[in-house]
Amino acid sequence: xxxxxxxxxxxxxxxxxxxxxxxxxxxxxxxxxxxxSKENLPLSENLTFIEEDISEKSVVEALFSTYxxxxxxxxxxxxxVADSVKYPKETHKVNMETTLLLLEAAxxxxxxxxxxxxxxxxxxxxxxxxxxxxxxxTIQPLTPYAIDKFSSxxxxxxxxxxxxxxxxxxxxxxxxxxxxxPSSPYSGVISLLVSALQQKNPATNKPFTxxxxxxxxxxxxxxxxxxxxxxxxxxxxxxxxRVFNVGTGIRTSLHDIIRIGERISHTKxxxxxxxxxxxxxxxxxxxxxxxxxxxxxxxxTILNGLEKYWQFVTT
Numbered sequence: 001x002x003x004x005x006x007x008x009x010x011x012x013x014x015x016x017x018x019x020x021x022x023x024x025x026x027x028x029x030x031x032x033x034x035x036x037s038k039e040n041l042p043l044s045e046n047l048t049f050i051e052e053d054i055s056e057k058s059v060v061e062a063l064f065s066t067y068x069x070x071x072x073x074x075x076x077x078x079x080x081v082a083d084s085v086k087y088p089k090e091t092h093k094v095n096m097e098t099t100l101l102l103l104e105a106a107x108x109x110x111x112x113x114x115x116x117x118x119x120x121x122x123x124x125x126x127x128x129x130x131x132x133x134x135x136x137x138t139i140q141p142l143t144p145y146a147i148d149k150f151s152s153x154x155x156x157x158x159x160x161x162x163x164x165x166x167x168x169x170x171x172x173x174x175x176x177x178x179x180x181x182p183s184s185p186y187s188g189v190i191s192l193l194v195s196a197l198q199q200k201n202p203a204t205n206k207p208f209t210x211x212x213x214x215x216x217x218x219x220x221x222x223x224x225x226x227x228x229x230x231x232x233x234x235x236x237x238x239x240x241x242r243v244f245n246v247g248t249g250i251r252t253s254l255h256d257i258i259r260i261g262e263r264i265s266h267t268k269x270x271x272x273x274x275x276x277x278x279x280x281x282x283x284x285x286x287x288x289x290x291x292x293x294x295x296x297x298x299x300x301t302i303l304n305g306l307e308k309y310w311q312f313v314t315t
Contacts, residue, residue: 008076010036177223247286
């Protein structure tokens with residue numbers, strides 16, 4: 001059985017990926033649990049969980065000395081844009097230096113690799129106004145988080161060109177779905193919204209906070225569509241040495257998300273507006289033409305994705 005490494009695998013995307021792959025592969029998850037939870041992971045003899053900090057060189061060297069991997073999904077990151085602004089040096093170690101550490105260790109210690117997939121972010125595009133965002137659009141990172149993601153992408157693609165390593169990068173847009181943790185400071189707006197709708201108490205009527213005017217738009221992509229994209233880039237040779245947007249190609253405003261959530265949950269929220277946060281962009285949308293040429297087809301609209309997520313958290 002082939003073996004897969006998922007860094008940050010106890011988190012939102014990583015744990016869903018582990019569940020998707022567990023029947024087909026032996027899975028090794030490395031996570032320091034700063035954001036994730038072991039409870040997110042499937043119980044299986046095919047899964048090994050290692051609670052360690054993947055940004056430490058000794059951890060990577062021991063891991064690669066112990067295991068032979070065929071696929072590496074590098075998802076571990078400090079995903080808080082605000083933290084990257086406040087602590088750029090500390091977040092740089094995790095968000096950029098770890099990518100280079102893994103690449104160099106894999107180059108010398110992993111000879112059976114079929115793919116290394118790096119999880120980048122739509123944040124690399126910044127606030128350059130042209131939409132939708134193509135992979136060749138202007139890159140204008142506004143924060144240390146976005147800078148580190150783009151730098152890591154470049155290392156990932158350079159290692160393919162320089163050393164023929166089987167690398168791919170994916171730029172996630174706004175992913176939502178099962179196992180997203182609304183209590184995390186890094187949580188996406190949809191998980192925060194769903195949590196607020198669950199906890200709605202007419203007696204207290206606690207408001208839901210919106211940063212900005214609520215008209216900002218995002219390309220919200222359901223986790224199952226993200227897993228489809230990851231499977232495609234892991235198996236298609238045409239993906240090698242490239243970067244791909246992962247989204248739906250559709251923009252939805254925060255106000256629209258709230259209205260859909262209220263309709264699904266049969267409740268009404270009180271909204272409280274605060275100024276937009278530093279580093280937040282106004283509008284974002286993916287051009288997914290490149291990924292679609294490899295067979296990617298988003299299966300979830302924002303409505304049926306939210307319905308499925310709501311069913312997950314309420315049953």
